[in-house]
Amino acid sequence: MLFIENLFVNYGMIKALQGVSLVVKEKEIVALIGNNGAGKTTTLKTISGLIKPTSGKIYFKDIDLIKLSPCQITKLGIIHVPEGRKPFANLSVYENLRLGAYFVNKKSEIEERLSFVFKIFPRLKERLKQPAGTLSGGELQMLAIGRGLMAKPNLLLLDEPSMGLSPILVEEIFSVIKNINEEGTAILLIEQNAAKALSVAHRAYVLETGKIMLEGKAEELINNENVKNIYLGVK
Amino acid sequence: MEYFFQQLLNGFQLGSVYALISLGYTMIYGIIRLINFAHGDIFMLGAYFGFYAITRLKFNFFSAIIFSMVLCMIINVIIEKIAYAPLRKKNVPRINLLITAIGVSFFLENFTSLKIIFGPDYQPYPRPFKIITFDFLGLTISSIQIIVFLITLVLLLILDYLIKRTKIGLAMRAVSYDKDTAFLMGINVDRIISLTFALGAALAGAAGVLYGICYPQIYPYMGVMPGLKAFVAAVLGGIGVISGAVLGSYIIGMVEVFTAAFVSSTFRDAIAFAILIIVLLTRPQGLFGKEEGIKL
Structure with missing residues (x-):
């Protein structure tokens, strides 16, 4: 459904994304996890057209998104719920x-x-x-x-939906995310709360300093030693 | 006492014209944070378009106002596309836009001063309808004043409806609050900005014609003073706040007329700018403005 290949984004001299490739299939929840500044929000903003990449491809069902304006992208049903609720x-x-x-x-x-x-x-x-x-x-x-x-939406882009919420609300929001997905909407989910994100996602990507370091099924990543140490805080 | 109320009426008339101009200032500021110093010159263009519509095209008064509003809209949208939009897309600092606006203002004043355009001379403004005066509780109200009040009222009501009750108005309010998120809603932000310029220009165009029939003499630099005073009115009301601009305009109009009537007419311009200085020193956000928080 969504297909990103070798995406590069610069903010002036700063290289925010350095060759990100990822795929979101129909009816999937895909989590994109990573630390602050890894390039998660930049990835979403590039998909929704707020930022234009220096190079790379973004396709949504064979439509080249890079040529479209943010409002045209919204018209396709790609809906970006921004960080900080806005x-x-x-x-x-x-x-x-x-x-x-x-x-x-x-x-x-x-x-x-x-x-x-x-x-x-x-x-x-x-x-x-x-x-x-x-x-x-x-x-x-x-x-x-x-x-x-x-x-x-056909594809929902969620940027840090759990940020700043109490644990009870986090549970509530994540169960809503799951429900929305079960009704057929594909979701690309960005989270710092990696444990929570991996618990609802089908697949996940780990982003570090603008590059995808790991990808796989969510349950595989939960058991991955590196992910455990860095993102899940398990010793 | 009668003299006092008569001046109140005059102040109301002047305030109405200022209100129509200052709304454009405040809306354009609200949407792209630009103090559009060329706005007074759009008002001047409006006066001239009305002038030619009445004298050459033999339009009646109301069609002349509509004609002037439409032409001003088109011109302001073109100016926005040529002068400001390319800068906005490059995300230049706001000061660049401001300087550009001053440049546009000088251009309009000097270009229209050319002999082949409007010419540099003063022109007497036609009175397209009979001036009748009514005596009302000892006051003299002229048909001009009634028409100015009514047209201003109608335009304000239409604007209010447009902004508060229509989808376009909702989009305008969204864009003025947060452009990026407005994009994410699927709002064509550039179109909304153009529309704001068009609306501001339409009101300024109408103001130009009304000003022409009230103070019947026009020239290419006529927009400078009313433009600046309408700007002061917008700042006084809290720039970006629609109702503030209207109230600020009536205050400035009254103060100006009363200063001329009871103090000295040489102070009439100075007093408006004295108000600007006092507002900026004591309450820079204006009467109704909110202090802008730092946006993260």
Whole structure:
């Protein structure tokens, strides 16, 4: 479904990505794990078109994404839920969700998608009229994912969904991620919480200083000695 | 006392024109953080387009306003595409955009001063409708004032509806808050920016025609002072805040008229800039602006 080959991205003199290749297949959860500064967010931003790579290929079902603008990429159903939730704090929860389905004009369709999101995150329904800026961290993450779901994504790019959340909320968010995937949406998941990410993912890639160091099935990586030592904190 | 209320009316008239100009300042600032110093010159163009529509094309007053608004929209979008968009795409520092805007302003003033364009001379503005004055509780209200108030009100209501109730307005608010995330929603950010320039220009164009019929003399540099004062009004209200710009404009309009009426007309320009200095020193975010936090 998503096919990335030999991707290079520079920020001025800094080489952020140095030949990343990865694949996300239909209905898969793929985790991309790695430390701060390894290039995880850069990878996602390049997929969604916010950053243009210096070289490499990104294809989504035979469509060359590098030539497209971010809004065209969104139209294909590749939905990026950014790091730090990035709510439009000046807008209400409803308006944020409405923007998630920006291309949709039919009222009934919007209603349908809203009720789908409320089924997953009932809390958002209670907060509908509130400015997004007044939500708690957990609610903001729900809003960010809910806003992504409003677009009916084919491929969901999630950037650090567990960041800054309490353990209970982390559990909740990850079970939602699993549910979304079971309904047929492919997910590329970025996480520092590698243990959690590997527990839901089918496959995973380990990114270090802009290069893929390891890849494999999630359960294999969980048992890999290096991954255990560096990312899972097991001695 | 009557004199006082009469001046209040005059202040309201001037404030209305400033409001229409300062909305463009504040919207464009809101969307790309640019203080568009060429905005006063769009107002000037609007006055001239209305002038030619009435004198040469024999348009009636309302079609002349629409004509002027449409032409200003087109020109401002072209200016944005030629002058600002290439810079924005290169992510230059904001100061570069500001200097470019000043350049655009000088260009418009001097280019339109050419004999083959508008010419450097003052032109008397036509009065396309009869001026009737009404006596109302001892005050004299002219048909010009009523038309200025009504048109301003209608335009403000349309703008408010557009921004608060339509999808385009929602997209504008999203873009002004966070461009990258707006992209991720699938919003065509460049188109929304163009649209903001177009909206600002439409209001400035209407303001130009209204200004022309209120103070019937136009020339290529006429946009400088009203433009700067509308800018002061936008800063006073809190730049980027729509309602602030409107209120700020009425305050500036009133203060200016009252200064001219009760102090001395030589101070009428100075007072607006004195307000700017006081605002910047004491409350730089303006009356309604929020202090901008550091964005990470």
